[in-house]
Amino acid sequence: MCEPTFAPRGATLPPLPQPQGPEPRDGHEAPASLAAVPPELTLPNHLLGSRRRRLWELPSQALCPVIGACLPLAVLRKRVGKALGGEALVEDYELHCGAIHECRQRGRIAELLHRELDQRYALAVRQASRLKTTLQLRDWWREAAVGAEVAGALWATLSHPRCDGLLQDEVLQDIHMIQHQVGSSHRADLQRIQALAHENGVLASELGRAQQRSTQLIAERDRRIEELLAQQVRHRAELVLRDSRLDALQNELDTLNATQPALRQALIRERQLLEGQARIHQLEQALQRLRRELRQAQQGPTPSRAADPAPAAQESGLPGPPVQLEDQSVLCVGGRAATVPVYRQLIEARGARFLHHDGGEEHAVTQLDATLAAADLVICQTACISHDAYWRVKEHCKRHGKRCVFVDQPSRSGLVRALSQLAGPAEPGTPAPIPSLGASQS
Known part of the structure; x- marks a missing residue:
């Protein structure tokens, strides 16, 4: 801390000792607030x-x-x-x-x-x-x-x-x-002031040049006025021509103003048409999904499902050899929102990374290709996806030789059985056989 005292009236203070404190580290003083309280x-x-x-x-x-x-x-x-x-x-x-x-x-x-x-x-x-x-x-x-x-x-x-x-x-x-x-x-303000001073000098120079140009233009204008006064007839002709051009431009402007509401209405109709087409597409997908569910409901349970010997055991995932999924990416296409966390738990419990795409319900179908490219294994739940998503999955897996399992009903037991089927050999790019589900689609 500073130690000097003030001298008597009119005297000069003696030299000051340097402030005492903790040893500096890296060239900086230790803050005084770190002293003992x-x-x-x-x-x-x-x-x-x-x-x-x-x-x-x-x-x-x-x-x-x-x-x-x-x-x-x-x-x-x-x-x-x-x-x-x-x-x-x-x-x-x-x-x-x-x-x-x-x-x-x-x-x-x-x-x-x-x-x-x-x-x-x-x-x-x-x-x-x-x-x-x-x-x-x-x-x-x-x-x-x-x-x-x-x-x-x-x-x-x-x-x-x-x-x-x-x-x-x-x-x-x-x-x-x-x-x-x-x-x-x-310091930043000083730098800005210096920059502004330099800019002010540049602007002052430009202003001087602009004033010089302005003086020249004024002189030229005066000479032009004298010429126009001497050529009054030609000036009147030019004036008439200018008025004609102004009239033509005004007419063109009026025409554009008259067509502007029509263009706006056409734009509104085009937007409404696009929205209607999108709505029709959504309704068509919903109709296809309802028809598919209706057909499944009319067909009733398949023999393979009825012949399932131990559904409770399959639900728990205990039977069958464990599939090796460590360090792989498993993509589940489709599935209801309530069952997605169950799928994630089953997949990640086997050491794999879980990916999900709802098959076109909320996620864009155009995003499916990128998700498929990142997956090592695809499980496609056909009852919960659009036709477009289904064909994209099937065509991608066949083209790239990826393992793909098709399941018709989204459930935990169905996913467990699908994973059990993967423990055996299967041809890449084709749906793994799942007799207990009756869900394979060609």
Whole structure:
């Protein structure tokens, strides 16, 4: 910390020692707020008292930001000079360090500066006085720290009776970083000012050239006026021709304005037509799905399903050799929303990555090709997808030689049986046989 004291009236301060503190690391000073917190500042709220702290009662590491950020240099020099009975003839840094040293204990300078801070930031002090707990004071400081009146909030918070050691450390750390940001902003402002000055010079040069060109144009205009006065007949002919052109342009503009509503209506009809076509496509898909469900309901259960010897065991997934799916991507096309988490659990339990596409219900069918390309194995639930999605799956698997299983009813047991069938050899690109489901489609 700064150690100088102020000399008698009219004298010059002696050289100042460098501030003492923790050893610097990587060329940076350790922030003063990391100093040890006095035990008396870590008391609970009900033991902190109700009297505001005076300037000389603040810890030494808080005096530097308070005096540096809350008191302008001109005001600080004036108050110190008044306390010394003359003018403080020292440099700004020596003035700052000397004020910090004098404010470590109660004295004439400390009392004057404390009174100046209370008067200058009376509004902030009154606002903070309504806060009864350390938590309220911390929230108020955090809100004020991002505003324009940081100095007043700093003084009101550090002098508040509810400011404990933890809050004091937070405030000092915040003001330390704010001062860094202000310095960076100041440097950026200087760079912008230099850039603006350069730009101003360029614009001034361009303005001079523009004024010169304007003078030349005015001279040419005067000469042109003289020529026009001498050639009045030709001027009238040109005037008539110009009026004719204006009339033609006006007629063309009127025609365009008249056709604009018709074009707008045509655009609206085109948009409605596209929406209608999309709706028709959706209804056709829904109709096809309902017809397929109706046919399945009319056909009734298949013999293979009725002959399933142990559905409960198949539901649990215990029979059959476990299929090896580690580090593979399994794509399930179709399936109801409620059963998708069940599919995911079964697939991921075998070490595979689960992919899903609803077959055109909500996901675009055009996205199916990319999803198929990322899959190593495809399970297609034919009862829950569109015809377009079905043919895309079948054609892709056949073309790229991928294993593909077709299941007609979405259920957990169906998926378990489909995975059990994969344990045996199957020809790539063709649906794996699932006799128990009766769901293979050619």
